[in-house]
Amino acid sequence: MKLTALRRFFQQEDLNFLLTNRVPRILLTRLTGRFSRIENRWLARVSIAVWRLFTDLDLSEAKQQRFDSLHDCFTRELVEGARPITTDPDVLISPCDAIVGACGEVAGTRVFQAKGFPYEIGELFGPTQDATPFHDGVYVTLRLTSAMYHRFHAPHDGRIEHVTYLSGDTWNVNPIALARVERLFCRNERAVLRLRLARGGHQLAIVPVAAILVASLRLHFLDVLLHLRYRGPNEMPCDTAVAKGKELGWFEHGSTIIVFAPRGFLLAEGIGSGTHIRMGQPLMRMPAVR
Template sequence: MSMKLARWRDRLTQQEDLNFLLTNRVPRLAATRFMGWYSRIDSPWLTRVSVAVWRLFTDLDLSEAAPPPRGYRSLRDVFTRRLQPGRRPLDPAAHAVVSPCDAIVGAFGPVTRGMALQAKGMDYRIAELFGDATRAAPYLDGTYLTLRLTSAMYHRFHAPADLRIQRVTHIAGDTWNVNPIALKRVERLFCRNVRAAIECTLPDGTPIALVPVAAILVASLRLHALDLTLRPDHPGPHRFDVGHDHARGEEMGWFEQGSTIIVFLPPGVALREDLRTGQRIRMGEAIARLAGGLACADGDE
């Protein structure tokens, strides 16, 4: 991409009012259904054209990807691409909880009075996010970390530790954009959008949860544990008792494009001290320590 085009793109994306208008004040669910259909069209030519347009607005880099044997035949193939082996080494520390995905760090810190931070000055009740106060209870005095995937990132996510998925609850909702501009303007945005509460336990019974949140154009979530793609119009059931084990770093599933994963940790599991809002982090990097680890820092800068 030329420097001139990159500057034009950056000016466009930094116009907050225009960005919010174009990505939110549209028929969000209809646009999301259309993108779901479009991304599955089997056409290598259309895929090449679509990727070229995509690159006008993002820094899409496919150099780390392991292309499918027949090449990219649809946008979905690009969205859900795998990486070449060894591209995401895991933190070697035995007690490290690792990032489940490539992401940009959003809000993080302690859950206070049942509330987590969405953006500065905007918080939400985690009971509403989970859809049930009982499911949120293990994290009321714990910590949380919001991980935002951009559309250009690797979209698969992995187990942050050795764990067992106990239950998955699919919660219907809207498809607001989840970029920082929308997070500053739409109250309780994460609680409004389609999402899935993935409740897990570590081998010693310690609870840990991941809550993938959908967004406009990306409201489908695939979980290997269910062998099922959860879409906004999924007819049910919406609660699944699973009992599926994953080793740390093992692939758990993928988004059909990019969105957000919120990680919840119970009391006693500390986030690493050097996390910063806006920091880029890769799958496999440590985000917390299970024992004798790092002190928790508040992400409200």
């Protein structure tokens, strides 16, 4: 009962916004990154115990149960078969465990991070990326909480053709901040992954967005760690084949992934704001291949 009351206290909107945004966000994020990598099993165990006071952290599906550092726990792998992959070839799967945020049709070039808070996909993608394939398309915002599985995977078979890295701030990306900070996703550190689907040749854009305490992104196919001190190159052409469900990388804590698809794609049945979804479950349905 006391634990529930403690969580409710820190979840009050004004207090939550103050504690997670009106602080030196970038400095705190860098310090947290350093602390999380300290390899000491006793320190890791105590840190995880404190973490559990504020979240519903569940490690029952983790491949390992003892962690050398907090970072190892954040980026944990799951046991084989913990996330079954939907095999229907017409379905794009969710790349991660998440809570669905704003989603639906792109209104020309405009989407929403929260009610009354629009942003332009061109600004999100950055000045070097062509966002026109996604005009009037479909998008889904996927928010990873700090307790969730933080690795993300390919939504379908295809090839990663390009990555653009955009440095930025580390605002919290929870619903409280999204309803208060205009164009938040366009302000934060992020990457734009362009995926060409093997089926139909359609393009997808997968946009991982960093947040406070989580400004590091590992992409396996580039063998590079993107973080606040990263100084380029910002444009990273690549040509990497990926299979549906293949692991692409991970966040160092919890954050957001926004998936964009062209016109003609549809949200999978049951997908809407507030939906809890796991990696491998249906996210979108592809148009018929002609």
